[in-house]
Amino acid sequence: MGSNLRTRPRRLRRDGIRPLVRESSLSATDLIAPIFIDATTDERVPIESMPGHERVPIHESVARVREVLATGVDTVLIFGIPSEKDSNGSRAWAGDGVVQRAVQRISTETPATIITDICLCEYTDHGHCGVIESEARESPTMTVKNDETLSLLGQTAVSHADAGADMVAPSSMTDGMVAAIRDDLDDASHSEVPIMSYAAKYESSFYGPFRDAADGAPSFGDRRHYQMDPGNSREAMREVGLDVDEGADILMVKPALAYLDIVNRVTDEFTQPVAAYNVSGEYAMIHAAADQGWLDLETTAHESLLSMKRAGADLIITYFAEQIADSL
Numbered sequence: 124m125g126s127n128l129r130t131r132p133r134r135l136r137r138d139g140i141r142p143l144v145r146e147s148s149l150s151a152t153d154l155i156a157p158i159f160i161d162a163t164t165d166e167r168v169p170i171e172s173m174p175g176h177e178r179v180p181i182h183e184s185v186a187r188v189r190e191v192l193a194t195g196v197d198t199v200l201i202f203g204i205p206s207e208k209d210s211n212g213s214r215a216w217a218g219d220g221v222v223q224r225a226v227q228r229i230s231t232e233t234p235a236t237i238i239t240d241i242c243l244c245e246y247t248d249h250g251h252c253g254v255i256e257s258e259a260r261e262s263p264t265m266t267v268k269n270d271e272t273l274s275l276l277g278q279t280a281v282s283h284a285d286a287g288a289d290m291v292a293p294s295s296m297t298d299g300m301v302a303a304i305r306d307d308l309d310d311a312s313h314s315e316v317p318i319m320s321y322a323a324k325y326e327s328s329f330y331g332p333f334r335d336a337a338d339g340a341p342s343f344g345d346r347r348h349y350q351m352d353p354g355n356s357r358e359a360m361r362e363v364g365l366d367v368d369e370g371a372d373i374l375m376v377k378p379a380l381a382y383l384d385i386v387n388r389v390t391d392e393f394t395q396p397v398a399a400y401n402v403s404g405e406y407a408m409i410h411a412a413a414d415q416g417w418l419d420l421e422t423t424a425h426e427s428l429l430s431m432k433r434a435g436a437d438l439i440i441t442y443f444a445e446q447i448a449d450s451l
Contacts (some may be wrong), residue, residue, distance in 0.1 A: 147433040149425065151195030151451055155238065155398075156444035158191070160184050161204040162221035172332035173403055174410045176442060178204060184225040185232045194448040198236040200292065200440055201225060205246050211254055212246030216278040223286040230287030238319060239283040241276055241293040241304065252295035266348055272297050277307030284313040292375070294321040296350050296362075302369035317372035319398060323359040323385055324377045326350035329404030359385050360392060367393055373438070378402040380427060383434040390435025399431040401441035421450055 135144050161168065161178035168178040179187045188199055203221035205214035214220050222239055229237055244252045253272030272295065280291045291308070293300045301320050308316050327350075351358060363374055374393060376386045377400035390397050409427065413420035424443040431439050441447070 147429055149428055149432060149439075149447065149451060151448035152197060153432065153437070153439055154196050154428075154444040154448055155198045155200050155438060155440040156191045156196050157200045157202060157440060157442060158184075158187055159202050159204065160187075160221055160225040162206040162224075163204060170332070172407055173442060174407075174414075175446070181221060181224050181228070185228050188229050188233050188235050191445055192233060192235055194445040195451070196444045196448045197234070198238060199229075200238045200240060201229075201288075202240050203245060208246055208248040210248055211275065212243035215243050215246040216275065216282045218282060218285075220282070223282055226283060226286040226288050230289075236289050237287065238290040238292050239288045241280050241283070241291050241300075242295045243272070243275060243279075244295075253297060267297070269298050273299055273303040274307075276300050277303045280304045280316075280318075281307050281311045281313065284308060284311065284316045288316065290317045290319055290373075292319040292321065294324060294377075296321065296324050298365075299369070301366045301371045305370040318370065319373035319375055320366045320371040321377055321400075322363040322366040322371060322374040323382075323389065324350055324375075325353050325382065327353065327378050327381070327402070327404075329378045329381065329402045332403035332407045353381075356385060356388065360388060363389050363393060367395060371395065373398055375400055375440075376436075378405060379431050379436070379439070380405045383430060386431060386434040386436050396437040397435055398438040398440060399434070399436035401428060401431065401439055401443065403442065406442040421446065425450070 159178045160181060162181060164178060164180050166180060167183060170176045170178065191199055201222055205221050207214060226237055226239060229235060242252050244250055249255060251267055253267040255267055276293055276295060276297060283291055293304055301318055304318060373396045374389055375398040376382055376389060379399035379401045386397060386399050409418060409420060409423050412418040425447055428439055428441060428447060
């Protein structure tokens with residue numbers, strides 16, 4: 124029986140032709156692998172809520188990065204768990220701090236591109252992302268002191284750059300953080316160090332496993348007064364625009380999967396490269412479903428990361444980085 128169909132999209136879905144017309148694709152160099160360096164341990168400690176990931180001691184930091192590089196991923200994002208904590212998070216900018224010591228080793232002994240997270244939550248004894256009001260521990264309307272926190276973030280960024288970080292990534296959602304860090308980096312002769320800002324970071328339920336991994340959960344209250352409301356998208360454009368004006372070199376949206384509309388809007392409205400953070404909860408959900416036999420781990424992970432590229436992300440921070448890079 125004849126047909127008058129002239130347009131047949133299926134013609135381009137045949138093997139051999141299909142990859143030629145694929146609009147979005149992944150490569151190992153699109154991916155950034157987070158790693159956790161722990162100053163409180165002498166051996167690797169599995170992270171139960173993030174299967175396949177570990178906290179590693181400082182003396183294993185180079186070996187851990189070499190494992191990442193062997194998969195084809197050439198960039199790591201470093202988080203530190205300090206040996207001690209205090210109300211201001213002073214170990215965050217200490218010259219002999221956990222991140223500083225690890226970065227010195229990694230930058231000397233590997234060709235990895237090193238990004239460091241700039242925040243205080245892992246270093247404060249209260250788990251919040253800055254200096255808190257004295258009465259905050261008893262207050263349901265707790266507020267981080269915004270302006271008093273800025274100088275501490277700047278000191279932390281400079282200490283990381285001094286140690287050899289190639290890029291810094293402020294994640295505290297402190298108003299003015301990019302400008303403060305840019306000024307301090309420039310004053311310390313680190314004008315070449317770029318800033319990847321967590322420009323639109325939402326107060327999300329998807330961060331739970333990370334807070335276990337980095338020992339950074341708030342000991343009281345929550346972060347709704349400084350992280351973004353999940354119901355807002357116009358506000359994200361305002362936040363991102365402010366970071367652009369302050370000198371951000373790369374713009375990050377966090378989380379990724381539940382906020383692909385924000386990734387797409389940022390890509391459309393700004394010319395800076397865009398990063399999407401495929402966060403711990405997104406990683407853990409896929410693992411949990413795969414453990415039940417409900418999903419195929421590798422193909423589902425690949426599809427989820429591909430959706431971020433399709434939405435417009437240039438870079439993806441993901442706990443799947445090594446596994447997916449190995450399969451590409």
